Amino acid sequence: MDEMTGASVDVVLPCLNERGALPWVLSRIPAGYRAIVVDNGSSDGSAELAATLGAIVVREERRGFGAAAHAGLLAATAEFVAFCDCDGSLDPSLLPGLLAPVMAGATDLMLGSRQPQRGSWPLHARIANIVLAWRLRRLTGENVTDLGPMRVGRRTKLLSLNLVDRRSGYPLEMFLKASRAGWAIAEMPVPYAPRTGRSKVTGTIRGTVTAVRDMSRQLKSAAALAADPASGPVRARTGSEEQV
Incomplete structure (x- = not known):
């Protein structure tokens, strides 16, 4: 627990013109x-x-x-750090459920797997996400279905990843580096509602293209590391077995 504030968890909320959603998000x-x-x-x-x-x-x-997400991580002082969108599409009141396995030591990084409600996820963004998840399963062996923005981990472990991406590839870099470090990664379904206000990233085709471009750089780098025996262990799972 952060002795200065009494907070056990810091919730990082990247924000760009989200005045309409803030009252609801912060109330949750x-x-x-x-x-x-x-x-x-x-x-x-x-x-x-x-x-x-x-x-x-x-x-x-x-x-x-x-850039915004990492600034929040650097500002955090609590033992655990959660990330959540600030647009009203995700409910912060669900974070304790994601945190519980991390607190218990069963999971190092818990991801919120978005379950879209009507009108919440444009088709082009949903297809891009399905393709990304498929590529990640093939590359890392992790049983991942969504690389959503809601996630929880220990602050010191998250900082140890030395994340450098400051654009849309940040969540992917976190996942890839955590997987390569041998972290226990899991996901939990969370409702995904229509956002409040106008989308600035995956809600637009231009934003989705930008996100895909940023993430492609991360995937290319990760694939190169996986193909290099000298770069360290790469996990591959088949069923319930894990090989190093």
């Missing part, structure tokens, strides 16, 4: 959790509103999901 933060809203250059007063609603506000001028 569980007791004992601290909201860290990372303002990524909002022009709608999101940062000021978040502060009045009790959140810690961090400003990250460098645009990019990864």
Whole structure:
């Protein structure tokens, strides 16, 4: 627990013009959790509103999901850190369920696997996600179906990954490096609702193309490492067996 704030979990909420969603999102933060809203250059007063609603506000001028997410991770001081979108599509009140296996030591990184509700996930983004998950299963052997933004891990372990991507590839880099480090990775289904306001990433075709481009760099690098015997162990799972 963070002795300065009493928070056991810091919730990182990357934010770019999410004023309409902030009241609901912050009202759903569980007791004992601290909201860290990372303002990524909002022009709608999101940062000021978040502060009045009790959140810690961090400003990250460098645009990019990864830049905002990592700034929040660096600002966190609690033992556990959760990540969640700030647009109302994901419910932070579900975080204790994702956290429990991590606290128990059964899982190192818990991912929220998005279960779309009507109108929440454009077809082009859903197809891109299915293809990505398929490639990740083949590359890492991890039983992953979605690389969604809701996730939980221990702060010190997350920092040890030395994440460098500051764009859309940040969640993928976290997953790939965690897998390569031998972390226990699991996922749990979470409802995925239509976002509040206009989407800036996967809700648009341009945003999806940008995300695919950023993630392709991570996949290319990971594939090269997997093909190099000198680069270290690569896990491959077949059924319930694990080989190194």
